[in-house]
Amino acid sequence: MRHRLIVPSAAAAFLMLAVPASAADATPGAPSAGDSYYPASGNGGYDVSHYDLRLKYQPATDRLEGTATITATTTQALSRFNLDFALKVSEVLVNGKPTQFTKSGDQELEITPFAPLPEGKQITVVVRYSDIPSQVKIDGFSAWQRTPDGAVVANEPEAAVWWFPSNDHPRDKATYDISVSVPDGLQTVSNGELKSQTSKLGWTRYNWRATKPQASYLTTLAIGKFDITTDKTADGLPVLNAYSKDLGDNLASAKASVERSAEIIDWESKVFGPYPFNAIGGYVPNVKTGYALETQTRPYYSPSGFANGANTSLVVHELAHQWFGDNVSVKNWRDIWVNEGFATYAQWLWSEKEAEGTAQELADYVYATIPADNDFWKVKPADPGAQNQFHSAVYQRGAIALQALRNKVGDAAFFKILKGWQADNKFGNGSVQDFVKFAEKTSGKPLQKLFDTWLFTDSKPSAAVAARDGIGKPATGKANKSLTGKAAEPKSWKKIQEAQAAHRH
Numbered sequence: 001m002r003h004r005l006i007v008p009s010a011a012a013a014f015l016m017l018a019v020p021a022s023a024a025d026a027t028p029g030a031p032s033a034g035d036s037y038y039p040a041s042g043n044g045g046y047d048v049s050h051y052d053l054r055l056k057y058q059p060a061t062d063r064l065e066g067t068a069t070i071t072a073t074t075t076q077a078l079s080r081f082n083l084d085f086a087l088k089v090s091e092v093l094v095n096g097k098p099t100q101f102t103k104s105g106d107q108e109l110e111i112t113p114f115a116p117l118p119e120g121k122q123i124t125v126v127v128r129y130s131d132i133p134s135q136v137k138i139d140g141f142s143a144w145q146r147t148p149d150g151a152v153v154a155n156e157p158e159a160a161v162w163w164f165p166s167n168d169h170p171r172d173k174a175t176y177d178i179s180v181s182v183p184d185g186l187q188t189v190s191n192g193e194l195k196s197q198t199s200k201l202g203w204t205r206y207n208w209r210a211t212k213p214q215a216s217y218l219t220t221l222a223i224g225k226f227d228i229t230t231d232k233t234a235d236g237l238p239v240l241n242a243y244s245k246d247l248g249d250n251l252a253s254a255k256a257s258v259e260r261s262a263e264i265i266d267w268e269s270k271v272f273g274p275y276p277f278n279a280i281g282g283y284v285p286n287v288k289t290g291y292a293l294e295t296q297t298r299p300y301y302s303p304s305g306f307a308n309g310a311n312t313s314l315v316v317h318e319l320a321h322q323w324f325g326d327n328v329s330v331k332n333w334r335d336i337w338v339n340e341g342f343a344t345y346a347q348w349l350w351s352e353k354e355a356e357g358t359a360q361e362l363a364d365y366v367y368a369t370i371p372a373d374n375d376f377w378k379v380k381p382a383d384p385g386a387q388n389q390f391h392s393a394v395y396q397r398g399a400i401a402l403q404a405l406r407n408k409v410g411d412a413a414f415f416k417i418l419k420g421w422q423a424d425n426k427f428g429n430g431s432v433q434d435f436v437k438f439a440e441k442t443s444g445k446p447l448q449k450l451f452d453t454w455l456f457t458d459s460k461p462s463a464a465v466a467a468r469d470g471i472g473k474p475a476t477g478k479a480n481k482s483l484t485g486k487a488a489e490p491k492s493w494k495k496i497q498e499a500q501a502a503h504r505h
Helices: 009-018 250-258 261-272 312-320 337-353 359-369 392-409 411-424 432-443 448-455 463-468 493-501
Strands: 046-058 063-074 078-084 089-094 100-104 108-112 122-131 144-147 150-153 174-183 187-190 193-200 203-214 221-224 226-232 238-244 280-284
Touching (some): 187 238, 238 250, 238 261, 261 337, 359 392, 359 493, 392 432
Antiparallel strands (some): 144 150
């Protein structure tokens, strides 16, 4: 029998007063981070500090079982909050208490705590789940890729929703412990350092740790059979590279490229400032994708990136992202230029170092060889639109903008800007306009007009405007042409273009 509780009016008033104001004012957290390109991504109302993922994967069935423990702090009084997740969930606990949850849309896990959560409270959320990730589709797509001996997950801008619940937007970075159990004979590759490995009853568990703030899309996992090389840099950083054992003819060229990661990191540290993380490496799984990705501390490379031989330019690009994209990440996805324009310019600087064409010659070549009626000039690198987020204009026109900046402020100020941007925004986020303001402040020069020309307009700058910024001709004032009268192709151009083809996500 259900009894009705009758409370005297005075006692009722006391109980109402006893409810914390923050709980009484609790409202649902936003189901989105408010990103105009990807309105379903991210959530509001809390900030994650750490993800502890304990996983078990069976390649034969593609079954992934997981328990995710998420440590976060509320940024408002919450009656409900969301995580981004697409797999089947069996249980959710908040601060140790079983909690109501439901799924909505393609990737929203809506969680209603036992009681409202006050603002500024540290909370622990446990999510238990099991599913077949490759069969979970969003708009007909899954970022979880099956391989002949396992699986890989690495994708931009979204990958996490297919293997762990998260606040899936680059503005909410966190540290990670990723523990994965797989059948004996298989290995795992993930971010950071491999801290331990144990075997029991036919299963081997690998424990990976990433101790620096990391965006969810930069978190990766590969399961399979790998050739693994390890080393340490001169500064003592652990280096781990991994190659699927069945890469065939691409194995040698992949190794000839990725094994130079430590050398490239040392060079980029001189150009961009100290390496921001505590591990480095790369991995090449046996996948049919055609792209590479700057997964933090351990970039992902498709074998096709090395189908025409070694390509250090591709490795230079992905490792430059450890600064531009991983250390300083986009504030919103429309700010993709602060990732891609800079990583492309790093390739141009590498070409300059290797005497295969200066950054100036590369900028002149792009400007001279792409006609004004080409769609390349219609894309604005500062806000290309979601459909053009990885358009070549973001990369190459975006790199021209940096050469124009270098011409305007001089080498000393230019490289001071690059290093200062990293130091001032370490483990944070930045927008295109944030960089413009930072460059103006650091150089003491007005630069908005220059950036408007190369990043914010949807047409090719005229020859006179380009020349004003030192683009389209070398410093001598003579046209940069070969003996045939055509623009001279820098020696590095073909490899840079092969690397460019690996960025069509």
